[in-house]
Amino acid sequence: MDTKNIMIVGVGGQGSLLASKLLGHLLLGRGYDVKVSEVHGMSQRGGSVVTYVRYGDKVASPVIDKGEADYIVSFELLEAARWLEYLKPGGQVVTSTQRIDPMPVITGAAAYPEDLVEKMKATGAQVDALDCLALAERAGSAKATNLVLMGRLSRYFDLPEDAWQRSLEAMVPPQFLELNQKAFALGRSA
């Protein structure tokens, strides 16, 4: 199988680490070679962050380049738009509609762009946008946004839900399992 590429993008501190851990566990368990590349350090302080997840028979590069991502999973709308060039022609964007102003917008040096979902669709990208924050809050905590996104992403994978559940159980601390399962289910079914 050719290598498949998933990019997880968002704002430093939003919790993409658990999402990539979950995917890594899931895909390794399906017998794939897997590479995950993360960013640590300064960008984690509220900057634009990206995690690359790649899987296939044999994965070489740990990163995903422009025009290569099968999926872009985004915690935040502007970040989905920022990384759009990395999407494969006809690839799938799964994004939360959450909007977090970057510092240039906060200081008034720039404006937050409008109609980003429509603009992304206009490039030919498949865009699945939903209010993951609201769903996470319904599940019990804003911190579970990552699992809402994973639940949503799972709809595009030809994998039994049971496999996702087993990776959830393996990767999430027991005291947060129920919350995260709920968030995952809401994302998957919403």
Next chain:
Amino acid sequence: MKRLMLGNVAAARGLYEAGVAVVSSYPGTPSTEITEELAKYDDVYSEWAPNEKVAMEVAFGASLAGKRSFCGMKHVGLNVAADPLFTVSYTGVNGGMVIAVADDAGMHSSQNEQDSRHYARSAKLPMLEPSDSAEAYEFAKRAFALSEQFDCPVFLKMCTRVAHSQSVVETGERANVAAKPYEKDVAKYVMTPANAIRRHPLVEERMAKLAAFAETTELNRVEEGSDRGVGIVTSSTSYQYVKEVCGDRFPILKLGMIWPLPEKKIRDFAASVEKLVVVEELDSFLETYVRELGLAVTGKELFPPLGEFSQNLVAEKLGLSVHTGKALGEPLPPRPPAMCAGCPHRGLFYTLSKNKCTVLGDIGCYTLGAAPPLGAIDMTLCMGASVSGVHGYNKALGAESEKRTVAVIGDSTFMHSGMTGLANIAYNRSNSTVIILDNSITGMTGHQQNPTTGYNIKGDPAGRIDLEALCRAMGFSRVRVVDPYDLDECDKALKEELAADEPSVIISRRPCALLKYVRHGAPLRVNADKCVGCKACMRIGCPALSFRDGKARVDETLCVGCGVCAQLCKFGALESTKEG
């Protein structure tokens, strides 16, 4: 067991299985997790040292005593440790000694993108360079055996993409390595000129033996290809990009040991292909060696000497097909990193900005004080340079400068290399004002303890250096502590210390808002009836504050209720969400 491991975690596992006994490091992205991971093993002694020089000397001491030892650091940390490094090359080791150094091409979290491979050549030491987690694990294990076989420390050279990528590793068990007895050997370990003169030829001999080893070791391997029109010499993450775009098409000389290099192997490889290409990030290190052999080679005339590579870049330079995607087609506002909501540095930087101070900065989260809207930093160079620099700046400009210029340095950075600069201020007398931003942790690298926190690497109680007492002992009579959440207090302290006719230290003390033990206040909210839209609160650059429809707005999921913004609001519009 087969599992996904971060490159740094895999390196730590390899070191552990090889029997490492003593670990001393200073945190630095992207090297930190190696030591954090080693600290989880109870049968290894691990510590955070105040700086990399100390760490390397601790590791050397443990090696001298006969135990396998390790120190890890980022590229710029190796500059700090360069002094012991060049002479440990002469003494050699007793127990095996491994030095990990992690480069940061692309400068994800660094002030430069120096290429640490030059240290292997100039200090005359072998360097292993893994290309993924499995190799990080394997090479870390091998490094100890090589260290003892060739009687020298061995470098394990990481880079951001190897250190911070996860790939599949199959781990084993820890070896039982007996300590070597320590025997006094003055000629080997006491580097007076008379002894060092006798050691230097042995260093050259050792490098010749290592070069012979480089010819035969499977660390350096040739991968056959179907098209001999091009042959590629590469290592580290560049190897992965080459494999990604070329697959098995071109033959590859994949180097796992990048110093010393195998002359014959390279000559033979060059003779077997039509065109020789070196693919390496940053400097032309491998290429320079190949050129010195008199071989025709293509390298930096094609590949850039800066930034990270990627598969598209390698494909483009090799004339292969490149993937492209569609961008949105309009400029988007950037999202630079910013101080967190509730960051204790914010109030202090606001005060500096308001007072129009010239601020000599240092290395840590507070470097973010340079960004708009605070824009409060004039210089950032390296660890400790703020304290030494402010003295030089004031000596150059005199009394007038002393009234408006400060140094800012974090608690961990101050322990690392701020103390010596402070000693210089005390000794050579400038009326400099030094502000220690004491957030009770090493913040930027992800919360490591340091000598001022009272806890060790495992989180157990440890010695604690009293900053106030230390500064007083150096001869500073003006040492005062302020709470950076209290803007009036900060302003008063700054004005008084700048005016004073003697050097002073202000300790701006409040723990990092991200620390688990820190209890936050209730988030604030904007009373829309009181908010006049003057944007005074926006001057502190808090990510929890935004401006929508003519009014300030607080993101209650981010706000930690520090109250700094409320102190700027003349209309009392920022109110607590707490009832009553």
